[in-house]
Amino acid sequence: MNSAMRSYLDHNATSPVRPEVAVAVARALELPGNPSSIHAEGRAARHALQTARAQLAALVGARPEQVTFTSGGTEAANAVLSGALRKAGLPAPTRLMISATEHPCVAAGHRFAAETIEVLPVDGAGLLRLDVLAARLDACRGESVLVSVHAANNETGVVQPLAEIVRLARAHGSTLVHSDAVQAVGKIPLDVAALGLDALTLSGHKFTAPKGVGALVLADGVSLEAAFLRGGGQEARLRGGTENLPGIVGMGEAAAIARAALDGEAARLAGLRDALEARLRARVPDIVVFGEGAPRLPNTLSFALPGLEAATALIALDLAGLSVSSGSACASGKVARSPVLAAMGVSPALAAGALRVSFGWNSRPEDLERFAAGFERVASSLYQRRGQAA
Incomplete structure (x- = not known):
């Protein structure tokens, strides 16, 4: 071809992949150390890992310590929706509300029983019906709810009103908001803190990073009760296993280029x-x-x-x-x-x-x-x- x-x-x-990203990946491949090792080679690998974490955090308005690396958007979304997502002072969510146009990693990647899931309609343009969301949140007062709405649809490109969705969720009280931002990151401005999101998930290959690397971002006071991959305790004990350093470094470089x-x-x-x-x-x-x-x-x-x-x-x-x-x-x-x-x-x-x-x-x-x-x-x-x- x-x-x-x-x-x-x-x-x-x-x-x-951008040429600059490919160069960054190649350089990371030459680093011999494991980021968890304490010798000089390990420290060099750790420095490259943390540099990429800071680059990605800057792209989405977060701090580096709020970023957990994953294999992609699907794993990240599954971790948020299948794990026990908690916010300080609130009980674990017992009900899930999603839009009717979510990616399968959200629509199928959760732990909630069928009777505790509500699929909220969209209008003819693909925008979430905010009146329905408000009504359903009002009807669920006293329950802890997790709302998951993508930032932008992968098929139509329609961008959802995340700020308004978060506002409605906060008015309800016991509500957490997650956004699958796979298609939006690197294409439109996204700021986790400014939007008030509790969790955001993304995938590197949608903004010129290598395939097979992504991340989840958790807001201050938000955590997962347990590791979603148990092992050696990497990624703040949330995701065990040696990090995909070349992919992560490539994603960091792609994030820096996209932000600029x-x-x-x-x-x-x-x-x-x-x-x-x-x-x-x-x-x-x-x-x-x-x-x-x-x-x-x-x-x-x-x-x-x-x-x-x-x-x-x-x-x-x-x-x-x-x-x-x-x-x-x-x-x-x-x-x-x-x-x-x-x-x-x-x-x-x-x-x-x-x-x-x-x-x-x-x-x-x-x-x-x-x-x-x-x-x-x-x-x-x-x-x-x-x-x-x-």
Whole structure:
């Protein structure tokens, strides 16, 4: 495969490692010591680990000691939702409230019994129904509740109103708030302390770090009652096992780069997204954009053309050198109906054609133009077949 002849537009699945990050990883691979060893080599490894912890903490408005490294967003979310998350002065949560558009690592990665889980609806744009959240919290007064709502949806890019969600939770009293921020970190500003979140989870490969490394961030006064991986006591005794130092160092470097470039890069990516959306609307006016009217990640465009199956479009686009997806990349490569779009009230027929274009650090205007031209050819083929069948 000649990568120079392809346009990679699937950054929400994985954003390719930046060259600077690859260099940092390579340097970490050359460190011979274990971060838990007390000799000079061990201290050097420990210093690299703690530097990365500080870099990541700075990206999300936390202190280094609030960061626990994991293998990725799924493990981090499972640790928060399956462990005994506690806040000083509050009992352990006995009820879980999640939005209807959560990633499977939240929807399925918890310890709560079915009768103690409430799935809260979203509106047609994919935003959590805050009136329903407020009503359900009022109905659960006297109970300890854990609310888990993602910062941004992986398929549509819709950004949830976390500050308002936290405000409603605090009004209830005995409520903890977790956010799966996997898709948001490194793309939009996020500050754990300013938002008032109790827990935030993330994955490095969504913002140009290597695959297989992530983190959870716990606010002051919030803890897990027990280790989620028992062993040697690493990561403040929460996650045993020798740390993935090259991956962590790479994530730290990626975090530092993302933080420095956040505002300018967000504006650049939003320009690409908006230009593509405008061109598609002009040339293929039948397209439907999902999440239209709601705040969205600057890099994400999710849409469908009525009558066009996603599987057909993906094959044609791939052959044309265009890498996009039909939504989440966490379903073993399958193209299936999206529960996210179903929750938004999108018809099965339209949802079956959903495509997601997600730009990233190496995306350029020529990638936009290549995709627009490629999709226009796919749409023209569909219209031609319709004309022949008429």
